[in-house]
Amino acid sequence: MDRKETIMQKAIRQKFTLFRHVARMGDDRKLQTVMFGVIEGKNKRERPNREWVDGIEDWDKDTLQRLYHLAQNRDGWRRRIKLTLEAYEHDTHGA
Numbered sequence: 001m002d003r004k005e006t007i008m009q010k011a012i013r014q015k016f017t018l019f020r021h022v023a024r025m026g027d028d029r030k031l032q033t034v035m036f037g038v039i040e041g042k043n044k045r046e047r048p049n050r051e052w053v054d055g056i057e058d059w060d061k062d063t064l065q066r067l068y069h070l071a072q073n074r075d076g077w078r079r080r081i082k083l084t085l086e087a088y089e090h091d092t093h094g095a
Helices: 007-023 030-036 054-060 064-070 074-093
Strands: none
Touching (some): 007 030, 007 054, 007 074, 054 074
16 A cells, blocks of 8 residues: 655655755855754753754654765665655554
8 A cells, every 4th residue: 555645754854855965065065054063052941952953863763973974875865764754654653
């Protein structure tokens, strides 16, 4: 049975696609600095700040450094996204 992606799976796929695009940019790009930089301090509710890449680490269950290196390989990255989306579906739907 071929199921369509949920809205959340589409959002995850797009975030992973943007991550790969930025990871492959030159190190001198400001967008890389913003994406991979660290936010110091806490927010106004005294909780640690969430960074854009935190969701990617949470969904994939791997380190940012390993994902950054994997993003350099197109085929490996596509397989990783597929596995991550399948794991997300399994976790949320108990399939």
